[in-house]
Amino acid sequence: MMQALSEISLSAILIIGVLQGIDKNLINASRDLGASPYETIKRVVLPSAKSGIIVAGFIAFVKSLADFGTPIIIGGNFKFLATESYLTVIGRSNLPKASAMSVLILVPAMLVFAFYRYHMKDLQLFTNTGSKTFESGETGFELKGPLNTFLGILTWFFIIVMILQYVTIFGSAITYYNGKNYVFTLKHIKLMRYGKWGSFFRSIRYSLIAGISTSFIGLLLSYYIERRRFIGSKIIDFIATLPYIIPGTFFGIGYILAFNNRPLILTGTEIIVILNCIFRQIPIASKAGSAVLTNMNPEIENAAKDLGVPKIFVIKDIILPLLKPAFLISFINTFTTTMTTVGAIIFIISPGAKVATVEMFNTLRDGDYGIGAVIANLIIISTLLINMVFSKLIQQPNPAKALESKFHR
Amino acid sequence: MYLQLQNLTKQFDNITAVNDMNVNIKKGELVSLLGPSGCGKTTTLKMIGGFLKPTRGKVILDGIDITNLEPEKRPITTVFQSYALFPHMNVQENVGYGLKYRKQYSKKAAREKVDEMLDMVGLKDFARQNVTKLSGGQQQRVAFARALILNPKVLLLDEPFSNLDAKLRVKMRNEIKELQKKIQITMIFVTHDQEEALSISDRIVIMNDGVIVQIGSPKDIYTNPKNQFVADFIGRVNTLKLGEKTLLIRPENIAITSEDTGHNGKIIQKQYMGPYTTYFIKIGEQTIQADISSITDEAWEIGESVNIKFM
Ligand SMILES: Nc1ncnc2c1ncn2[C@@H]1O[C@H](COP(=O)(O)OP(=O)(O)O)[C@@H](O)[C@H]1O
Numbered sequence A: 001m002m003q004a005l006s007e008i009s010l011s012a013i014l015i016i017g018v019l020q021g022i023d024k025n026l027i028n029a030s031r032d033l034g035a036s037p038y039e040t041i042k043r044v045v046l047p048s049a050k051s052g053i054i055v056a057g058f059i060a061f062v063k064s065l066a067d068f069g070t071p072i073i074i075g076g077n078f079k080f081l082a083t084e085s086y087l088t089v090i091g092r093s094n095l096p097k098a099s100a101m102s103v104l105i106l107v108p109a110m111l112v113f114a115f116y117r118y119h120m121k122d123l124q125l126f127t128n129t130g131s132k133t134f135e136s137g138e139t140g141f142e143l144k145g146p147l148n149t150f151l152g153i154l155t156w157f158f159i160i161v162m163i164l165q166y167v168t169i170f171g172s173a174i175t176y177y178n179g180k181n182y183v184f185t186l187k188h189i190k191l192m193r194y195g196k197w198g199s200f201f202r203s204i205r206y207s208l209i210a211g212i213s214t215s216f217i218g219l220l221l222s223y224y225i226e227r228r229r230f231i232g233s234k235i236i237d238f239i240a241t242l243p244y245i246i247p248g249t250f251f252g253i254g255y256i257l258a259f260n261n262r263p264l265i266l267t268g269t270e271i272i273v274i275l276n277c278i279f280r281q282i283p284i285a286s287k288a289g290s291a292v293l294t295n296m297n298p299e300i301e302n303a304a305k306d307l308g309v310p311k312i313f314v315i316k317d318i319i320l321p322l323l324k325p326a327f328l329i330s331f332i333n334t335f336t337t338t339m340t341t342v343g344a345i346i347f348i349i350s351p352g353a354k355v356a357t358v359e360m361f362n363t364l365r366d367g368d369y370g371i372g373a374v375i376a377n378l379i380i381i382s383t384l385l386i387n388m389v390f391s392k393l394i395q396q397p398n399p400a401k402a403l404e405s406k407f408h409r
Numbered sequence B: 001m002y003l004q005l006q007n008l009t010k011q012f013d014n015i016t017a018v019n020d021m022n023v024n025i026k027k028g029e030l031v032s033l034l035g036p037s038g039c040g041k042t043t044t045l046k047m048i049g050g051f052l053k054p055t056r057g058k059v060i061l062d063g064i065d066i067t068n069l070e071p072e073k074r075p076i077t078t079v080f081q082s083y084a085l086f087p088h089m090n091v092q093e094n095v096g097y098g099l100k101y102r103k104q105y106s107k108k109a110a111r112e113k114v115d116e117m118l119d120m121v122g123l124k125d126f127a128r129q130n131v132t133k134l135s136g137g138q139q140q141r142v143a144f145a146r147a148l149i150l151n152p153k154v155l156l157l158d159e160p161f162s163n164l165d166a167k168l169r170v171k172m173r174n175e176i177k178e179l180q181k182k183i184q185i186t187m188i189f190v191t192h193d194q195e196e197a198l199s200i201s202d203r204i205v206i207m208n209d210g211v212i213v214q215i216g217s218p219k220d221i222y223t224n225p226k227n228q229f230v231a232d233f234i235g236r237v238n239t240l241k242l243g244e245k246t247l248l249i250r251p252e253n254i255a256i257t258s259e260d261t262g263h264n265g266k267i268i269q270k271q272y273m274g275p276y277t278t279y280f281i282k283i284g285e286q287t288i289q290a291d292i293s294s295i296t297d298e299a300w301e302i303g304e305s306v307n308i309k310f311m
């Protein structure tokens, strides 16, 4: 349940992206042909969004599989593989066994991945001609009847649960339980002094670096995969996607094994933590890039070449600016995940350089729910701020889309 | 010959989009590629522009084999069917973009050239306008200016007017024709609109299913269509069997008269078209169409028995 809740937001963003990509003329055409809104959703919108829904499902699945933080904190008697392998490493220092367990997580992840790859192909089939947005004044799209009510209730339920969740966290940060009542206090916040601010700012720094680097690398990668179609681009795509489908725990243990020895002794350094975060999120960056690129008229790039502009400048002047929305999405994503990740990096950070989530994880484990809540709040607020600022930037009209809709009027 | 396409062929997985194409184009000539959708026009253009590698054959420009040259190295520019304007740049940035990487233009010289170009296509007042805010016709002009500013040896246009409304289309094609005459640029113009091709071209290359069916001047092709396909595609044509002979005859080359001509028919339908009226005349088992100019039209009635004359 907790897993589902926390994945819904990301899935929604992905699916909204796909929905925005559906040619609105298609929807208009469908209604023009006499289909009701309900029919249109069933016949046009859902099939078009199929790939997006599958991808979102896939991502949620893998993330849940690999997440050990939630089950450990929430407790309960169920054993989760990821949690087990965490305990094996930390508690019993049994690296081989932990690796073996992580491999077990890998198997279903790989299966889902195969499924995902199969369905991603469909995304290519959509021709992206036509306007993506309703022109102002055009009839929108309204659902009526019980379906609408049901979807409405579901949406509101989700929103309320999310709000409750955050209110609780916020509340715990500034109250304590004196046996009878919850009383307002600042003591948790004061306790933060002891080195905990350090880990918070470390988190921010890691997240910024990871966010920017990931976006650059991922977008360039997506460009080469989408547009250059060189031999082996499929394989590169696969390799680049792997870190994402490999559960974080597995990835973290892999990093310990890989960088504990010569020639690259990186365990315990900052670089390894940042690298870990970068590589895990590159797939998202490259997928975001691919999404924009498949929507972008390839003739625009040809036009630049046609004018005699050297390739490298075509990328600098044309491709990168148009990829800006993907850059922002990818930045938000990497920033957010780096701010909130526990699984992959808990193994590789050095005790002196804890990040906020690990700090929080430890305080929670020690039963210091108040301080944990304060850290949680800091994470939430900073992440939220970044998210809001960048979402605002994304919402600025995308020139590529604006042109297309004009063009097909 | 300035631009030569020699045995140009392009095969995609299982279809031959362009098959063994041979065309010679003179300097300063405006040649149209005309044919139905899917006949290989764009593919041909892309091979000339360098965006597609031919499966076989050569593209020779001014005596130099450019078949394997990258598009950015070719002195050829394209006005794309979708215009392919850079949506994040304004009008003058779009037009000037190609000059940015030509060393011989200083920043100032480039700016002057852009102004000159914008003046020529009538977009001076829109220099700083975002291209996404322009009308279709204006976007078309930006695309044209952007391609022309580099003084290409050949300018390629892929159905440049297909996204404009009928009136604007006629206006733009007159403008382009005038400009082409003025600056004497070699142009290859792709269209599936026969009227457009007839009105603008020095020569027309008629294509069907990836092969050239006929090459000739507009008049040549209209008056002497090589076969039924060409005759049908360029204007309308009546196919009339008279004994052993098959006649291809244009509707405007038929007159209706009361005097005896030896060809007798009956009017079964008529449509008033403004400048002329189209009469549908049944001759034996065959029906032909005759366009009678409104000036000479004697207002024949449906059901009337008439004689027809071929001119
Ligand atoms: N990249 C491609 N891959 C496979 N087939 C193609 C490709 N581009 C064009 N074709 C096919 O080649 C034929 C000619 O296409 P095209 O040159 O675009 O025609 P036109 O421009 O005359 O409408 C069509 O049958 C089209 O489907």
Ligand SMILES: [Mg+2]
Binding pocket: B041, B042, B043, B158, B159
């Ligand atoms: Mg075409």
